[in-house]
Amino acid sequence: MPHAASGVTVSERNSFAAQLDLQADCGNCFGLCCVALPFSRSSDFPVDKSAGTPCGNLQEDFRCGIHERLRDKGYNGCTVFDCFGAGQKVSQVTFKGVGWREEPGSARAMYEVFPVVRRLQELLKYTAQALDLPAARPVHRDLRRAYERIDALTRDTVESLLAVDVDALRGEVNPLLLRASELARAAVPGRKKNHRGADLTGSRLRGAKLRGTSMRGALLIAADLSGADLRDADLIGADMRDTDLCGADLRGALFLTQAQLNAARGDALTKVPHPLEHPSHWAA
Structure with missing residues (x-):
């Protein structure tokens, strides 16, 4: 899984190549979005599935058997889902490459921690995007600190991750994102x-x-x-x-x-x- 080493600076991690760490890499994931998350029969899904139950289309290699035909098969919800890289991070970092099929006893913790890391990765993605805005330089220092803090949390233990108050953390970071937005849009005339x-x-x-x-x-x-x-x-x-x-x-x-x-x-x-x-x- 491509991810920045601890010695790499924020600016280097914020390059396009480093953004791969914030994009889904299904090849290095244990199909977590296809197992951990529930869905209900609707315009987005043709069947019901409970949390912790593998989707019927999930193959032994953790790949989706109908990936190229999701919309044709009524799985529109899958096509608009983005884990922001949480899948591979939980699979390869949190659980060190040992999947729920190999270690069934880890399945419950893996499924519980995946949504937490997804929300952290989403916040990390927004923070990285704000750091990419030259006009937001006045808040770059605080954004870098936030980035480092969130990134460290995504690499923490299961116990620590499950104790994270993501709503409170987002409440702390949102003012920085808002300020970055205001600074960037201030350059737009009119x-x-x-x-x-x-x-x-x-x-x-x-x-x-x-x-x-x-x-x-x-x-x-x-x-x-x-x-x-x-x-x-x-x-x-x-x-x-x-x-x-x-x-x-x-x-x-x-x-x-x-x-x-x-x-x-x-x-x-x-x-x-x-x-x-x-x-x-x-x-x-």
Whole structure:
């Protein structure tokens, strides 16, 4: 599993290569998202599955047997899930490469610690992205400290991880992320709208000028943002399920994740920031 050694600096870890530590590496994971997490029959899943029960599509090598056909088989929920690298970290770091099939006695602890590490990895990802913003230099020192602290927690023991108050930790880091966002968006000319936490479900925002806008935690479910200018917009935590992003410009969007893009609809004209990619189900 690619991860930064303890002697590597934050700036080195924040390079694109180091970001691989914050991306799912299914080849080094014991299929934890397919076992530890529950799901219910819905538009996202065709069957019910309880926590701790392996999905029927999980193979002996911990690979998904229908990975290329998930949407065709009704497993849309799987295509929008992102562990942010928690799977391989729990598998290879916390449990030192010994899986739940080899050591059934470790299964329960592994399943319990996986969601905790996932939330920490998500917070680590946002912190790393904030450190990538030159305009946020005034808070880089505090962000580096936060990064180091969170990263150390993800590598701690099972007992320590299960005792972590992730909500409290997020409450401490969020002001830094917010300040980084404000500093980065301040460089965008013109007046910015504030849609933070707004319910924009189904809204018609086709071609809207939303550059530098705060859309933190906004509900954008099934909203029409086709052709919209979302450059430098803050999209942390925005719910983008079925959001129409056809032809939209998301270059420089802050805290945007691949999972958010996977949940939305787009096309070949949609501009996304590097290193994010066009989901395979988007229109050509």
